[in-house]
Amino acid sequence: MVQVDVFWSYGLGASFAAAATRQLKMMGSQNQDPGKVSPFISKFFIISILFSACIFAPSGLYLLWNFPQWETMQVATCHEDLPAWLVTIFAITNVTQGILGYWVTNKLIQLGKIHAAGLQFIIGHFCMFFILLYGWDGTGWQRFLYDASMTGVLWQHQPQTFTVFTFLFSNEFWTIVKNFCTSNVFWTLIGMGVIMIPVWLYFIVAWIKEGAEKDPSFPKEKLPQGLMTYVKVLGACFFAVFGIALVSAGIAALMVHFIGWITNTFWLGYVIGLPLFIVIGYFVIYKKCGHLLAKSILLDDPQK
Numbered sequence: 001m002v003q004v005d006v007f008w009s010y011g012l013g014a015s016f017a018a019a020a021t022r023q024l025k026m027m028g029s030q031n032q033d034p035g036k037v038s039p040f041i042s043k044f045f046i047i048s049i050l051f052s053a054c055i056f057a058p059s060g061l062y063l064l065w066n067f068p069q070w071e072t073m074q075v076a077t078c079h080e081d082l083p084a085w086l087v088t089i090f091a092i093t094n095v096t097q098g099i100l101g102y103w104v105t106n107k108l109i110q111l112g113k114i115h116a117a118g119l120q121f122i123i124g125h126f127c128m129f130f131i132l133l134y135g136w137d138g139t140g141w142q143r144f145l146y147d148a149s150m151t152g153v154l155w156q157h158q159p160q161t162f163t164v165f166t167f168l169f170s171n172e173f174w175t176i177v178k179n180f181c182t183s184n185v186f187w188t189l190i191g192m193g194v195i196m197i198p199v200w201l202y203f204i205v206a207w208i209k210e211g212a213e214k215d216p217s218f219p220k221e222k223l224p225q226g227l228m229t230y231v232k233v234l235g236a237c238f239f240a241v242f243g244i245a246l247v248s249a250g251i252a253a254l255m256v257h258f259i260g261w262i263t264n265t266f267w268l269g270y271v272i273g274l275p276l277f278i279v280i281g282y283f284v285i286y287k288k289c290g291h292l293l294a295k296s297i298l299l300d301d302p303q304k
Contacts, residue, residue, distance in 0.1 A: 001144070002072050002090050003135075004128050005060045006097045009052060011124020012200065013101030015237075016048035018118050019204040021109055021302055022211030022218070028110040039106040047203055052098035055199060059192045060094050061087075063185075070185050073135065073143040074155035114303035115290030122245050122285075122293075129249035134256060137266070145176050147183035204237060205230050212299050222300055229299070236296035244285060244293075252277040 017024065023044065039045060064071040064087065068079055076082055101124055108117035134140045139157055146155045180186055209224045224230065255277050260269025294301040 001070070001132075002060075002064065002086075004073075004131050005056075005090070006093045007124050007127035007131070009056060009094050009097035009124075010101035011121045011128065012056060013048055013052065013098030013103075014105040014117075014120035014124055015101075015200070015204060016044060016051070016207075017102045017105035017109065018121055018297075019207040020044040020211060021114060021117065021298060022215045023207065024106055024109050025114075025302060026215070039103050044207065045102060048102050049095065049099060051199065051203075052095045055196050056098065057091055057094035059196065061091055062192075063188065064090065066188070067147070067149060067185050069148045069154065070143075070146070073131075073140070074146060074148075077154055112303065114294055114301070115286070118294055118297070119286055119290065122240055125241050125245035126249050126252075129246045130252055133249055134253035138257060138260070140253075145180040147180060147185045149185070150179070150183045201234060201237070205233055208233055208298060215302075218300060224299060233297060233299070236293070240293055240297065244289065248277075248281060248285065252281075 017039075020042075024039075024042070027042065060071070064082070065079075068076045068082060072082075101120060105117045105120045108114075108120070130140075132140050132144050135143060137157075142158060143155060148154055209230075212218045212222070212224055224233075252274065256269040256273035258269075259273040259276075260266050263269070263272075291301050291303075294303060
């Protein structure tokens with residue numbers, strides 16, 4: 001979605017740099033002034049930008065053209081609602097945000113802040129999931145799960161006269177999910193995922209393996225061998241995205257929702273809820289999980 005892809009692109013660009021942590025770190029250590037190492041002169045950056053420009057950005061443009069209502073989170077109703085400048089900026093940011101995510105992650109790696117670098121791709125996915133779940137007005141999930149190409153009727157905001165937890169276990173909610181899973185948008189996303197996700201995961205795993213093999217400080221007994229090593233890496237990557245980023249976004253959305261409901265002021269939910277979650281998330285996720293994530297995804301923690 002237009003409102004989501006800028007964050008997802010950032011997370012994807014960051015993930016490419018994070019996967020090549022050891023290689024980028026060695027490139028910096030071989031230079032007399034690591035701060036002046038260009039992050040853009042390496043095969044890692046080239047493949048990252050090719051992925052953004054040739055796979056990720058075109059998928060977003062396809063969805064915007066074929067499903068303008070859904071791709072704009074039900075803001076636009078037809079192609080005529082999409083100004084040319086918006087489409088142009090959308091196409092550009094799907095690439096530039098990936099570059100930004102890669103650059104920030106690489107910069108942190110060169111400074112020796114490996115845990116903060118690895119957190120960048122989680123932050124990008126957290127922001128993406130938060131908008132999908134909550135949006136800017138509490139209806140993110142409604143907008144995401146509605147496909148006007150199936151119903152022929154434009155999306156309309158449905159006021160919630162129920163609690164969040166009651167709704168999650170209601171027949172109405174699961175009917176909405178079932179309908180979306182049979183929609184044109186859903187099967188288009190599946191088709192795109194079949195192409196995009198394996199390509200993304202291939203480079204993530206390959207670069208982690210390459211970095212471990214080339215790093216002289218990497219424990220020889222931990223060198224990746226056999227299929228189970230890669231299964232563990234993939235499992236750790238999926239846990240970081242869905243177990244940490246998605247669950248964290250869900251908790252943040254609930255905090256914003258309930259604080260806004262208690263204060264009866266929508267904007268206070270954001271003003272109080274998000275900063276409160278960021279403070280809690282810093283100590284619970286970053287402080288506690290940084291080492292574990294680096295050790296599980298990169299096979300051993302490079303931040304000694």
